[in-house]
């Protein structure tokens with residue numbers, strides 16, 4: 001490990017440089033093509049998904065997970081991030097700038113006030129639905145007791 005990221009705040013640019021250095025030192029630039037990186041990224045998303053597979057919903061913060069499980073989770077999240085950063089770099093996309101722009105676009109598309117009001121409306125209408133038909137939950141889907 002180079003130690004570059006040990007003390008300094010971790011930025012996307014730091015990760016980008018470390019990945020470029022990692023590939024260069026191994027002469028792996030030839031493998032880091034857009035398509036290869038995308039496939040590697042998707043593969044790591046699969047590995048990340050495996051950690052949650054069959055567990056059902058888990059509470060936020062993962063309070064019941066062992067330390068080693070959380071370390072493993074951090075590794076898979078990192079693989080996804082690192083390949084994403086590398087893919088963006090190889091494609092000539094400034095990921096930080098693109099993400100900031102996307103956050104702004106999201107805010108325009110989903111204005112907070114409108115979305116909050118919509119939530120209230122959805123919540124009221126699902127409560128009314130629940131009163132009419134107690135065997136459905138708030139998403140309108142059948143509850144487990146329905147299956148009996």
Ligand SMILES: Nc1ccn([C@H]2C[C@H](O)[C@@H](COP(=O)(O)OP(=O)(O)OP(=O)(O)O)O2)c(=O)n1
Pocket residue numbers: 022028031047078079082083
């Ligand atoms: N050609 C490669 C191979 C690996 N890596 C880097 C990016 C990822 O962070 C990590 C992926 O390594 P592995 O393919 O060994 O995947 P895992 O670390 O997930 O190992 P495993 O699949 O055995 O769990 O290494 C890379 O940049 N380019």
